[in-house]
Amino acid sequence: MDSSQSLDEKIKIDNSLSNRYIELDPNGYFIIKVDLEENKIILEHFLNNINDDGYALDPETNEPIKCDSQNKRVCNELFEGISAKQLGILITEERNDLITRFDHSLYLGRELQKAEECLYKKLPYIQD
Numbered sequence: 001m002d003s004s005q006s007l008d009e010k011i012k013i014d015n016s017l018s019n020r021y022i023e024l025d026p027n028g029y030f031i032i033k034v035d036l037e038e039n040k041i042i043l044e045h046f047l048n049n050i051n052d053d054g055y056a057l058d059p060e061t062n063e064p065i066k067c068d069s070q071n072k073r074v075c076n077e078l079f080e081g082i083s084a085k086q087l088g089i090l091i092t093e094e095r096n097d098l099i100t101r102f103d104h105s106l107y108l109g110r111e112l113q114k115a116e117e118c119l120y121k122k123l124p125y126i127q128d
Contacts (some may be wrong), residue, residue, distance in 0.1 A: 018128055020101075024050050025104040028076060032115050034125040041115045043087050044075035045098055045115065082119070084112035 026049075033042040048056040048065065055064040058073070065073075079086040086126070088109055091098055099105050111127055118125035 021054075022103065023101065024048070024054060024056055025099060025101045026050055027086045029099050030091075031106060032111050032125070032127050034115050034119050036119070036122055039082050039119065041084070041087055041112065041119055043079040043081075043091070043100070043112075045077040045079070045091075046073055047061055083114040084109070086095065087112055 028045055028047045031044040031046065033044070034040075035042055047059050049059055049062070049066070051057055057063060058065050075094075079087055079090055081090065091108070092105060099108070114128075115125045117123075
């Protein structure tokens with residue numbers, strides 16, 4: 001198998017895995033941003049409730065949160081750093097009350113690493 005075939009297979013697998021059902025972390029979720037002007041990674045933590053169907057609910061309205069919602073929510077906590085390791089240690093060792101699911105921790109580690117690479121290569125970052 002040549003490298004282009006293995007890259008195509010990787011993309012196919014990753015896209016499939018990105019579309020699978022996941023259990024939401026009851027302690028909330030994170031939005032990751034890269035500020036290329038300030039040279040930092042921004043990690044916003046949001047609280048949510050989860051209904052019996054597994055949908056995140058807005059804590060104020062108790063309505064399902066839509067991915068394409070135009071409503072701007074205020075984050076519960078804001079973290080900033082210059083590396084994936086710095087932020088990862090902060091949210092798993094210093095503030096270990098924000099994540100309850102192992103798969104959520106792994107996801108955040110992958111995304112923080114991707115955000116760090118975008119920061120240092122001066123590329124736009126899109127969270128998966």
